[in-house]
Amino acid sequence: MMSDERTPIETPARIAPLPNLPVFHKLTGRKVVVVGASEGAAWKVELLQAAGADVVQLTDTWVPGDLQGAALAIADMPDRKEALRFVTAARAAGAPVNIIDQTDLCDFTFGTIVNRAPVVLAISTDGAAPMLGQSIRSRIESVLPLGLSAWAKAAAEWRPLLKARIPDFGARRGFWQRFTDAAWRGVDRTPSAEDFEALVADTPAARVGSVTLVGAGPGDPELLTLKAVRALQNATVILYDQLVTPEVLELARREAKRLAVGKTGHGPSCSQSEINRTIVELALAGETVVRLKGGDPLIFGRATEEIDACKAAGVPVSIVPGISAAQGAAASLGISLTERNTARRIQFVTGHGADGKLPADIDWGAMADRKATTVLYMPRKTLGEFVRKALAKGLDPATPAVAVANASRADEARVGGTIATIDDLAQALTPGAPVTVLIGWVARDLAEIPSPLSAELIAFPRAIAS
Ligand SMILES: C[S@@+](CC[C@H](N)C(=O)[O-])C[C@H]1O[C@@H](n2cnc3c(N)ncnc32)[C@H](O)[C@@H]1O
CATH class of the missing domain: 3.30.950.10 (Tetrapyrrole methylase, C-terminal domain)
Incomplete structure (x- = not known):
């Protein structure tokens, strides 16, 4: 619904008040002016260039005419009077403005970002606690697989192809649902043309899960790799050895099913062939299986047998190495x-x-x-x-x-x-x-x-x- 100038529409009650509106600004090929030579200014230049902007950096002096045609104007100006002059000139030129470290003069601020392009997350604390923002970013970085990027790029490539293959809108929604499940299951590998075909055809192959052999390290959970932690947080089922410590298992998703398959050398335990069979059956039923092994999975871990069983059954298998004893x-x-x-x-x-x-x-x-x-x-x-x-x-x-x-x-x-x-x-x-x-x-x-x-x-x- 449109509003005329005199009657602004009410804020919808279903959205809690926001300090700012997060938006993603297209800057490809557009002029952006950055004034200043500080580290802060240099960082903004890098960020803007990464977003495709045509950056004009003025390290010495500036005049209002420099701002003509700018999509954004950024300056590092500790001098308050000069900063105010810059704000006025930028606004007159129609460019939203950001003065580094002077939030009250800013039309917009830069969030902290997590980059899995084309997926980008931006985090803002509205200047309340920038370090908290940084730590939120590190936490998200550690759990968001890098491989997400490849699946999102594939989605962009496949979108036009899909329209030709599945004209019906409702059926395309089904495809994207299957795609999303497949992306999380297969996030450690690059999606292929075969994935596209299997997802279009909705064949059982499209519903096959995956097996990841993950090294749990010698016991200290701090010795896990980031990739191992991500795999644990993505798993729906975890089969773990007796050597895996409870502290490492703690890092898994709460809802993941945990199966102890420890080989103690004596006493009741699963045989290797039972383990091979179980991981394959679970993956064929669509589960994201993590086979968690003490130390490195490739050192005295009987990995070959599990890899071979997966390959023979057509189950995608990947390996996350670990710190060995x-x-x-x-x-x-x-x-x-x-x-x-x-x-x-x-x-x-x-x-x-x-x-x-x-x-x-x-x-x-x-x-x-x-x-x-x-x-x-x-x-x-x-x-x-x-x-x-x-x-x-x-x-x-x-x-x-x-x-x-x-x-x-x-x-x-x-x-x-x-x-x-x-x-x-x-x-x-x-x-x-x-x-x-x-x-x-x-x-x-x-x-x-x-x-x-x-x-x-x-x-x-x-x-x-x-
Ligand atoms: C079946 S092997 C598995 C090795 C494991 N894949 C690795 O890379 O460390 C089991 C043996 O690893 C060694 N091991 C594993 N974790 C250990 C630890 N925390 N301290 C000392 N030795 C360890 C012991 O020799 C143990 O008998």
């Missing part, structure tokens, strides 16, 4: 895993073969290499045998070794000695806790610590790094 342990010990002259190679070795025994085909020559750092995963049952064999094959008995239990978690504990003593020392670590053993000269300073077989020394641990 080796890196988590080394970081809390405060040591490097490589060193230019002393450790030129890292080798990750499992102490637990398919039959639960020490694998028979370990390359013992490599284990005895003085210039390698060896990280032994799942060492608890076979450490003694590993040590005996490594020493027999020539590993120097003085080689430093550190065993770390519950790396990166609040109850982390470590014992340090040499390869010859590490098996005895490791017996003192909490039974059942995950343990990783680092072997090599990179740990020489830690290994000089006297035998830590007393309770205090076993709890010493965090003191080493500090």
Whole structure:
């Protein structure tokens, strides 16, 4: 409804009062004047150029004529009188004006933005709390997948094609509903022509969910990647291992279904084939499945079997890497895993073969290499045998070794000695806790610590790094 000049329409009661009206201004190819050479002015220039504006920056003086034909006028002018003169001139030229850091003189303000172009979010606190605005932005940044951009671009490309393929307006709405579901499910991959066809045809393929193998890191939730957090917040179902800590699971969406599929080594647990079957069935039923694994999913995580099962069933599968126990342990010990002259190679070795025994085909020559750092995963049952064999094959008995239990978690504990003593020392670590053993000269300073077989020394641990 239109209003004439004398009778302004009432504010509709269903909208709470707004301090400003957020609008998205088209600036492509339009003149925008920025006066000033400060950092604030430079930032505005960058932002305006990103929006396609034809920016005229005046770093020295300005005259009212400079504002002719400007779509917007911005100035950094601490001098209040000059700023007022600029405001008057800009308004006379018909350009809305912004004076940096003088909100009361502004016709418009710049919000804080989250850019997933063509999707753009702008946040304003109306000058009340700019830092709060920044922190809102960081929070949104951390949960809004970058891949959203590709799906929104695809939507723009597909829109005209769709009109030709589906002339009926109601049917097109159905397409866009399916598109939206597919975008969230497939947000970690780029949409393809096949996606378009499947969505147009509304075939079951269009309703297929996805599986993402996500690295949960060694336990500290702060060690998750942004992508892992986003995947957790996007998941409808999460299948997690026993090594995944409750703090990491906390980061998932409240409504997500959580299924424990932990393999404890003994006790009841899902078999690998049951896990493969379950992730595939859930994805085929349209669920966004996260398969959450301790550490990095690609290191001793049986990822290949799950990837193959998904591929065989035509289920889209993607991977979010994580911090492995080796890196988590080394970081809390405060040591490097490589060193230019002393450790030129890292080798990750499992102490637990398919039959639960020490694998028979370990390359013992490599284990005895003085210039390698060896990280032994799942060492608890076979450490003694590993040590005996490594020493027999020539590993120097003085080689430093550190065993770390519950790396990166609040109850982390470590014992340090040499390869010859590490098996005895490791017996003192909490039974059942995950343990990783680092072997090599990179740990020489830690290994000089006297035998830590007393309770205090076993709890010493965090003191080493500090
Ligand atoms: C099945 S493997 C999984 C490895 C995992 N994918 C990774 O990248 O860390 C399990 C072994 O990882 C090691 N591990 C995992 N988390 C650990 C932690 N927080 N502290 C010490 N070792 C850990 C232990 O050796 C454990 O027996």
